[in-house]
Amino acid sequence: MSVFARFSPRLQEAIVARLGWTSLRPVQEQAGEALLAGKNAVVLAPTAGGKTEASIFPTLSTLMDNPADGVGALYIAPIKALLNNQSERLGTYTDMVGLRRFVWHGDTPSADRQRFVREPAELLMTTPESLEVMLVSQRVDTDKLFRNLRIVIVDEIHALAGTDRGAHLLSVVERLARVSQHDLQRIGLSATVGNPADILTWLQGTSRRESMIVDPPKQPSKRQLLISHRPTLPEIARDAARVAKGIKSLFFCQTRSMTEAVAEHMRSAGTNVFVHHSAVSREERQTAEEKFNKGSDACIVCTSTLELGIDVGDLDRVLQAEAPDTVSSFLQRMGRTGRRAGQAANTSFFCETAEGVLQAIALIELARAGWVEDITPQDRCWPVLIHQLLAMSLASDGVTFEDAWEQLQRVPDFRGIRRAEAERLVAWMLRDKSLLLLDGRLLLGPKAERRYGRRNFMELYAVFSSPQTYTVETTNQQPLGTLNQGFVDRLVEGVSCFLLSGRPWAVLAIRHDDRRIIVEPAPRGRQPTWGGMLPQFLGERLCAKVRVILAADDVPQYLTPEAANALALQRAAMSAFTDPGRGTIEVAEGELRWWTFAGGRINHTLRYALGALHDQWKVIPDNFLIKIRGEGISQRDLLEAIEQIAEPEFWENERLWQDIADTLPAYRLSKFQPLMPAWVERESLASYLLDLEGAARWLTGRVPSRTPDLGVPLPASLHRSGSRRRLRLRPRPRHQAASAGSPPRPTFWPCATPSGARRSSASTSRRRCTRASCA
Template identity: 30%
Template sequence: MTFELLSPSIQKKIWDMEWRQFTPIQEAAIPVILKKRHCLLMAGTASGKTEAAFLPILSALEAQGKSEGSGGLKVLYLSPLRALINDQFARVERLSDTLNIPLLKWHSDVSRSKKIGWLNSPSGILQITPESLESLLINQTEKVPELFSAVEYIILDELHAFLESDRGLQVRSLLHRLRRYMRQQPVMIGLSATIGSPEIAQSFLHAEQPDEVEVLNPADGKRQIFLQADFFAKASAALPQALIEDIYGLTKDKKTILFCNSRGQVEELTHRLNETGQKLGGPLYAKRYYPHHSSIDRAEREWIEEQMRITKLPLTVVSTNTLELGIDIGSLDLVVQLDATFSVASLKQRLGRSGRREGTPSYLMMYATEEEDLVQAVAVTELLFDRWIEPPEPRRAAYDLLFHQTLSLVAERQGIFQDDLLDEVLNNPTFAELAEDRAGELITWMLQEDWLALVEGVCIPGLKGEKLLRSREFYSVFQSPALYKVMHGTRLVGTIEASPLVLAGETILLAGAMWEITLVEAGRGLVTVVPALQGKRPIWLSSGRQIHPQIAEKIYQVYTGAEDYEYLSPRAWHRLQEVRMLAKGQGFERGVRVLQEGARSLTLFDFAGTRRQSALATLVRGWLREQELSWQVKQTPFSIQIEGGEIPKGTAKKLVTFLLDVLVRKAEAKYMMMGRAAEPDGNPITKFGSYLPLHFQRLIEAEIKRDIEGLRLWVQEQKWKAVR
């Protein structure tokens, strides 16, 4: 029996907490972790993954505590979010408060004195973000060897958030660097609700022997899903009032998360729902809708999270993906999604926020305001029902991370012999697929440009490298836009992106309220505001969303299919039939891709996915340039349009012939160069890519933006039809 495997103190804690039984993931994980085996715990939100990892670890640590030589840091817990660390700290503390096992969370809210005290006598469990770990390695070089020597367990929470991101590359590199100091191979434990390719996660957790990582994914058939999708067409840029009133009627008596795809949409929806509540609920209406996104002051976000945890009254938080991960906000009655998610993983995370109580179903209401969003919502939902999730695609041409980690490594080690440096970085699995000659070229360039310096054969940070290392921006590898702090008196309301459009006299919506800008102090990065009677969405720039080829293909199948979907409301069902009739009129049909020739435009409806389409559009531009045609190429998420002059009949056929020929012969490189600008556009593709020579920037950009190999296979598999 699993319960009997745990230590007496942990058994007593479970009795005291009045647990009736373990969840499936806990039943599966506890015996495996007690045997000190690497594992990936895959289970839905609120399935008890944290306890599944920590119950056996705490049992083992308690047993060690009764023997000699059991001191030191034992558990390194890495999380993508500071808020998640705070949440998990409370959960682990409840489990360990009767044990003599210290627990420390490490981020900017924790006092320096507490951190220094712990560094002088490290022990127990450390919860930390990748950025803080990077800082620790660089700034505590004398303490690092002893600090990590006794680590026995490494836990990566929300592993899916790392697998495909630059932060994941950083984490993988950091973990490899830490192994130098550890007396033994630590037990690697990954936690996630949404991983589409477990083998990639296994390799991430244990690069040398990925098969040793056990994948624990017990079925939990207790949760039912109730889902419906509705459609309210936009007549303008603003959300239709009928939609607002429908959402209000649905949520006014419930505890809800309402997910949006942008911060501006969150602010508009929050304000208009409260405004509608005041109109329909009368003078006694109490504010029930609160916004939650990364530009709202952290203290306000934490207050909203706490209210959601403790309240028994109806309350709705309107959120971006900031509440998608595992921050505890208690049990919900309902999840609402406004417009389609861009990924299946995101939809699964959001759906998992409801139905947290044992035996209760998950409820999700989806609304679409554009026809494309309706079709995409159906496609993503169908893929979710098919149990498909986007597989992560880690970057390989990570020369920007090589630059970053090389600087960090030589600082951590207080210098490395030049003859050893290249071997050091290439032995790191993060960079194992980089060409040795290019990696060597980059390190040579770093020495030439004073990012590195050579002293008696030892590489140390150069003057430029030292300056970059000591900047606060070095520790994170993701890009953050320049921000203004928005102040109302002494209250920090939140932040907005620095822009020439931020002017005194303008009005904005922020933190669920309307404000007038009275003063902009660009030099200090401050905007002063006072309450206003009206406001508009602030401008937040965002990077383009990636559409996976499988989602794009499913969207095309929805357009060209005849299937009914029982979760569509009558209004949404009728609109889908209209959309399908229009698609049929444009020539759309299963297994065929359409090129629509007009007198002055040619549209290729590709539905290929973001990166493949980007490669396709670049080839088309190169083809036009070779023929000395000045036509323009424009892209939408699912089509490429050529316009700007008379389009001769037969152009579509010539284009398809060109694409098939150049991709089969693998002769696309010439057209790729012709189809893109000769110099960068001033917007670096990655944070540290902008420091590198141009040809390295090109290598990084090519991998991030374009999928040539995927395009090559896709183009050859398609049947093409020109219509005019």
């Protein structure tokens, strides 16, 4: 019997009569087979490949055959915009079979929520944060609302797995699993993920159902790719404006500042432009989506806010300034096109730098080889563990540690945390007044209440924290968007100008009491200096592919002549520095450069390894190389240091890596960091900044038998006693002089440089290099 024939008769009739379908797609056939059999599943298909219907049709059929008292199915999306975008579509599907759907997120009116609690819809569309609100709220009877919950659908699961929000999602799902009378069926949807089996294992959690990956063979399809190179942003915007003329396009930029600048230049060229990024007001973003959807000659200049499956209508072209950081992002963005019959999925890269050209080529070639980044599930997610302790202590009349631990150990993201460690954390939080203990139950403490208790504890419901922002509005109170505190601090009333929503604005007044900035239209102003604080890491595989491209001699057909010339110059400049193995050393004036092409986290880890041996050296890593400076430092010194850190014992030295972890910079990674004891904060920082296993594998060719546990310090008697073991030296220097008249070495952008900044010019000083010195 076909899958379609197994659907409820009313659903079959609606699919044919209301939707006009004559058949199901392969992904819908395979998913329907698995889901109707009650299996957990991860469903993979390209953007617009029918994943939503593949999950929702079997879900509706199940709810029709076995009606639920209360919520029967959850559809969870990572962002509100995707919920809003999907609400009409899923509403059509529920209406056509006599069921209901309800959308609950932060913008849903309170009266509508109360009505839903009294009369629940069969399908609830929401976010992890809104689910937390329901579980904590005294006004929601979660036992009654979710006792018949059967199915949980997680859209864009690749955007959640392996992150704090993913840990939060699984924590909430496992709490719902205790409420429900059923073993929750879990369904993840994604267009791009490299390790679906791991994601399925993570999503399955405590469910005892069988599981299946639904990944039908992909039909070969046309791809139109182009990489161009222009030396300035105005030239890029001018070229993009010509391409975008008369069609509908999305122009992805890597930073909000570039988004604003590109939009201004394109608008000056006569293009109908909308701006879409996280600092633009919700009203402005919705207006952009609506007008764009109805138009036929327009471009939305955006950041990753439109990378997920938000439907902005029929799209002709995807444009990209520079290159995204991952193959997954590239495929997600390209997948927004090619949906019409006869249309090819396409992406046009507009690169301001030669490095951007190389990165774009690497992304394309990795995608053509069928490679996508793996998502690494975590099992020691301390920030969300703290968050869940606070949330459970806030609900009802608190929670005993036994009940909390019984719930927490069900979550895959906490399974690496031992009970003794959790007890130690709770003891710290009690001393720190983040928690209180009353009659054996953990309650929210005064420190946590002061920090997260504003607006009825809204700050506690989400595991991520938006930065302190100021609302930007015109003199007639029209909202334009928001600015971060750090940027606002540099503004001067009556003097400063900035770009927002693609237009220049002059600052009239800054009102700190209610965090508002009053502006009026102004002549073109300077672009705002948006910037992140954390280093931005490229992956090892992507950086290694850049090395392979530099060492090759073929020229991809999708390069313009200018981009091909940029590639040729980079290859000539880097010809002496692309050996595989342990990389190549360049000896330049005032510094040594170790070209590893190992990626940001590995290079960052190697930096601390070298610094542990020579604390007088200044070691500066980026995604492709490590610069080493020091008084009188020689090539032999670096070779000896590399030999030392290449010893497997170096990576198993518990005390040494504990000392290194103590010196990590105090980046703010989580809103719950102020509640962390030092040992938890150190481990969280180390897990972001360091990759001990990856660095050891890259350097030694094997994974160490064990890597230090940076979360649990050794006893003080062992931690500080004795001196550091100095590993034996076995230098193997090899030399080769650089050819005379070789072109200047290109400068790869350090990972800690704010996105969108201009690269420094390449240094031309090079005395000699060491080829394959560490191979």
